[in-house]
Amino acid sequence: QVQLVESGGGLVQPGGSLRLSCTASGFTFSRYAMRWYRQAPGKERELIATITTAGGSTNYADSVKGRFTISRDNAKSTTYLQMDSLKPEDTAVYYCNANRGVEYWGKGTLVTVSL
Numbered sequence: 001q002v003q004l005v006e007s008g009g010g011l012v013q014p015g016g017s018l019r020l021s022c023t024a025s026g027f028t029f030s031r032y033a034m035r036w037y038r039q040a041p042g043k044e045r046e047l048i049a050t051i052t053t054a055g056g057s058t059n060y061a062d063s064v065k066g067r068f069t070i071s072r073d074n075a076k077s078t079t080y081l082q083m084d085s086l087k088p089e090d091t092a093v094y095y096c097n098a099n100r101g102v103e104y105w106g107k108g109t110l111v112t113v114s115l
Contacts, residue, residue: 002025002104004098005022005107006109007021009094011112012111013115014088015086020036020094020096024098032100034079036049037094039092039093039095046063068084070082091112
């Protein structure tokens, strides 16, 4: 059974950091590009970071460029999102996505940036 399980969300103060993890099972993780999306209350889901299968190339939305870093460990079937210099507008549910034409989604983890 295919699963993507996100973890690491929580409450953090502005300027703080969090590291999200997404662990995959049920498919060959190393063959899939991985993406992180987020959806803030009342807004559409937004693609924020992408990493290729071997991790050689990454891309970021302008809203997070320079603050967030996507990475992956194929031996652990896990992708990460390091989030630094967090802002209140980063508050959202964060989802990981595996993509190879066929897509798989996690259920999301909530990140709240507030005093």
